[in-house]
Amino acid sequence: MQTNDPQKTDARMSKSSLNSIADPAFTVDKELNITFFNRAAEKMIGVKRWDVVGKKCYDVFRTSICKSSCALKQAFQLGEKIISHNIGLKNSQNAELSVIAFSTAFFDDENEFDGGVEIFRESLDNKKDECQNSLSDSILESIAEGAFSVDNDWHITSFNRAAEEMTGVHRSDAIGRKCYEVFKADICKSSCALRQSIETGRDVINPKVTIRDIEGDIIPISVSSSALRNEKFEVIGGVEIFSDTSDIEKLRQNVSLCDTIFESIVEGAFSVDHDWYITSFNRAAEEMTGVHRSDAIGRKCYEVFKADICKSSCALKQSIETGRDVSNPKVTIRDIEGDIIPIKISASALRNENFEVIGGVETFCNTSDIEGLRRELSLSDYILDSIGDGAFTVDEDWNITSFNRAAEKISGFSKDEAIGRKCFDVFKATICKDSCALKQSIETDEEVTNLKATITNKDGRLVPINVTASALRDEDGNVIGGVENFRDCSVLEEMRKEISEQYTFQDIISKNHKIRNIFTILPNIAKSDSTVLIEGPSGSGKELFAKAIHDLSTRTGRYVALNCAALPDTLLESELFGYKKGAFTGAKGDKLGRFALAEGGTFFLDEVGDISPALQLRLLRVLQEKEYEPLGSTSTVKADVRVIAATNRDLEKLVDEGSFRRDLFFRLNVIKISLPSLAERKEDIPILVDHFIHKFNNLKQKDIEFASPEVIRLLMRHDFPGNIRELENIIEYSFVMCHSGVIEVGCLPDGFAEPGQEQTKQNQATSESATPLSNAEAGTILAALQKFEGHRGKTAAFLGVEKTTLWRKMKKYQIVFPVGKKR
Known part of the structure; x- marks a missing residue:
């Protein structure tokens, strides 16, 4: 049955629009009863629309804000869209989902609350800021x-x-x-x-x-x-x-409003004559309203736009009557489907050559994105903006003359306490005596930027800051003091620490799933005294795991290590078991062996696969009987030692070849840990690079912040036959060659870049600014592309993003990866 009620028609259109969007959405009446529930909402909550229509929205969603601070009610009170982050709601299986809620209130003819619409978007807490x-x-x-x-x-x-x-x-x-x-x-x-x-x-x-x-x-x-x-x-x-507005100024002067000029305006634009008939209508106006220019020209403007100001306060009418420009930032129009669009407008009178008003021109732009920008910027920048930049000024005698609110917050000193005192008495910064930023700026007449320092606040706590300083001059150009801005970097340091702790276990850094699985069992291994065999290629960090097992254990003795491949048999035997005076020529006194030194503790035998068969037998006895005899001794010594052995060789293969004792292999292989090579855990490269940069900054007294995305991409493509030790050497070499705060491709060892990567070096100067976050993201994308041989669909699914997002990220980081044959 056909209806002539325009409100019902609009409602049907709105429901059709809601059903067409991918995000879950629903509408309620003024009593908060659900009136519509789209397909995406059905899928998210796990219920059908006919089961929820008519019910209270808070009974269906059970969100964390329903009773305390209903977003729809807030949207009504503020008169604008509300965006609520990290809202927890429960589906039909009682599982809690984290979402972002976009809430818009409806108003009746008396401007009272008449319901609203709410749209959800799934969110991830650990990526909220991103x-x-x-x-x-x-x-x-x-x-x-x-x-x-x-x-x-x-x-x-x-x-x-x-x-x-x-x-x-x-x-x-x-x-x-x-x-x-x-x-x-x-x-x-x-x-x-x-x-x-x-x-x-x-x-x-x-x-x-x-x-x-x-x-x-x-x-x-x-x-x-x-x-x-x-x-x-x-x-x-x-x-x-x-x-x-250059185009608009030219447009105003051109009475004919030629289409070429009109189409050059990115905003919607139209003109009218004295009787309000539309005479021009540009392409942007067509796209925004859905009305073709052929259907608009010749009609009254208020018939096309149906704006909320048409009858009461028409901007074009005011402009034509007064001859002045009129602007209005908050106007709503209806498009061809009846949907309301918020716009801002600017209207001007049109004049002929005799400067007589002959009509008007109006430009308008959709402010939906601006409203979203205002809200999103407020939320996403909230943490950093709340820190603020401290600022103060000094005179020529270093007396503080002004002190802002952020400086009060960071230093702990009130404005009254700071003004009039010497700046170094207030801040007690690490740079005050030797490299004062203000002094450098005043003496060199150049701005000092991004200087790192540490101040001591009123409570005696050290606060890391980032400093920018400039000289202050009077009207004649004479230096009269200085101004310094400083930013509290405590939050950034805490974030860096949290990220480090998240992927660090003891002194081992990794986010690889194989290594993370080993992390989970290390405490259990440490509680026992069983022998452990660690297998892995050279440079993969075997000794770090051995130290971690010892540190986690309850053993009170020392941790002792010995590389079996570094000594010949004659020396190795005496190193292992010690000797008595006179045991051989040159033995002028007793010497304790490594087993004795490790008594009550842990003995790490590295490269155990290189021990000769004769020594293998003696080592077997220690493991089996828990006793040994020093060279030249006739008495047996008991050994309370936990043995951890490591090798980069395949011991089972050596057993089959007859060069390694089978019984010793089984004594060593009680608990086996297999470490992957760095080539198998390339997702760890960005965080390892960051770790080594921090390490060498402390050792070499440098201040390098990070490696550029190009460097990370080259490292991600390298096979690293020397594993983590090779990566550490590369970063150490880069520290020697780097003379700025960022490791660039030119700092890497000669010949490191593959021939196909030379273009990356050539484009280095035009690359996007690097940050530790962008390095990590670029590295993760490259690792995933390698895992799936360049298959974009599988890579995007693995990363949990849309394929279009993957393409955009690859373009952003200039990642070019050949597609495998399986694509």
């Missing part, structure tokens, strides 16, 4: 306009590609700088839109602003700024969206 950052970057890059965000101290924290193209400034050069240093806008000092937003917490629009690009050219732009809030809705910074 997901949020990835989502924020994705939203930022999806905006066609320039966009950037700042913290409360005006330092740029995000800078999208459109902003790069418009200003000519690369994001790496923009992030961390003050926004007014990058844009040099005409409103920076007098009427900064971001400052107004941050101070008032409201959106601010300014359609007429000029900035200067990197070449000094003036660009007219329109800006829209908003405050960024954290999870407690405290203002923690701001986000500004800006678009180049």
Whole structure:
């Protein structure tokens, strides 16, 4: 039966739209009774829609926020979409799922709560920050306009590609700088839109602003700024969206509104005559509304857009009547399917050659992404932004003249306690006496950046910081003091420590599943006194496992090690069992053997496969009878020693060949541990590289931060016949050759790169900025590609991502991997 009720038609369309999306979604009425439940929600919860429609949403989902802080109710109170992270809900099997909830409230004609819609997206707690950052970057890059965000101290924290193209400034050069240093806008000092937003917490629009690009050219732009809030809705910074209005200015001057100019505008745009009939309608307007220009031109504008301001406060009408530009950041229109789209608009009057108003032009852009950006940036940057940058200034005598709130928080000193005192008396930093950043900056007239130091706070606790210092000058250019910004790096150090602890057992570092399985049984092995045989190639870390077993055991004696292949038989026997005075020529006194030194402890016999048959027999007796005789002695000595043997040879094969005693092999092979080569555990290479960098920084007094992604890719492709020892040697060599904070391809040993990898070296200068996180991610992707012979589908499934995400990540890290024959 056909209905003429437009609201019901819209509802059916909305349900159709909800069913078409991949994310779970449902709607409720004002009593929180479920009115619709899409297929994805059925699949997630494990129930059919007819079983839940009519029930209370909190009875179905049983989330952790239902009773205390319902997201839909909050969305109604705030009048905007709410994003809730790490919400726990239970499915029909009572299993708890972690999700992100996107909640939007509905309003009735009297602006009262009339229900809402909620969409879920699965989340992983241990990748929360990574997901949020990835989502924020994705939203930022999806905006066609320039966009950037700042913290409360005006330092740029995000800078999208459109902003790069418009200003000519690369994001790496923009992030961390003050926004007014990058844009040099005409409103920076007098009427900064971001400052107004941050101070008032409201959106601010300014359609007429000029900035200067990197070449000094003036660009007219329109800006829209908003405050960024954290999870407690405290203002923690701001986000500004800006678009180049050069085209619009030309468009305004061109009465004919030629289609070439109109189509060059990335925003939706249309023009009307004096009677509100649409005369032009660009492609962006078509895409946003779903209305073709042939169906729009000639119709009244309010018939096409059905905007919420059409009858009460039409921007075009105001602009035509006053002849001035009019902006409105919060407008909603309906597309051809009846769905509501939030937009911001800018309207201007059109004039003829005699400057008579003949109509109007309006540009508009979808603000859905901007709203998402504002929320996601607030959440994903919350931890770092809450740390803040400390800042203080000093005069020429090093007396503190200003001291900000973040400096109070980091140092523990209040502003009143700090101002007037010498800066070195307040901070007691490790660089104060020998390499003061402020002193260097003032003397050299150059900014000092990213200098690492440690201060002592008011409670006596050491705080690691990152310092940037500059000289302060008066209007005549004379130095009158200095300013220093410093960031508390405690959180970053804790994160590094947590990651290290997660993959570290005793002194062994690995995330390989075979090694992790060995980690789980080592405590049980350590509790026993049984003999252990460790097999593995040279350089694979056999002695580390032997030490770990000894450290975990309750044995109170020493840990003693001996390499059996390093000594001839005559010396090896005396080293093992010791000798008495006069046992042989030169034996002028008694000497204890290694078994005696290890009494009550652990004796590690490395390369046991190289022992001669004669010594094998004596060793067998010690293992079997727990006693031995020193050379030249007639008495037997009891041995309370736990023996751990290691070899890089196949002992079973040696037994078959007759060069190793079978009975000794079985005495040694009580508990067997087989270690994989580094080629079999390549996922460990990034964290091992990070470990060796930290090790050699301490040994060689250097400050290298990480290895570039290109270096990690080359290491991941190397076979490492020398295993971990070879990797350690490569990093040590790189430390000698590296003269910056990053190990690049040029620091690696000569001939290390394979012929097919030379292009990687050539592209080194244009590579993306490296971070330890990007190195680890690139290394994991390469290891997975190797595991599945380059098969993209299997690799993506193994990594738990979509194939499109894998392609994007490979492009991001410039990973080129040949596809195997099995693809």
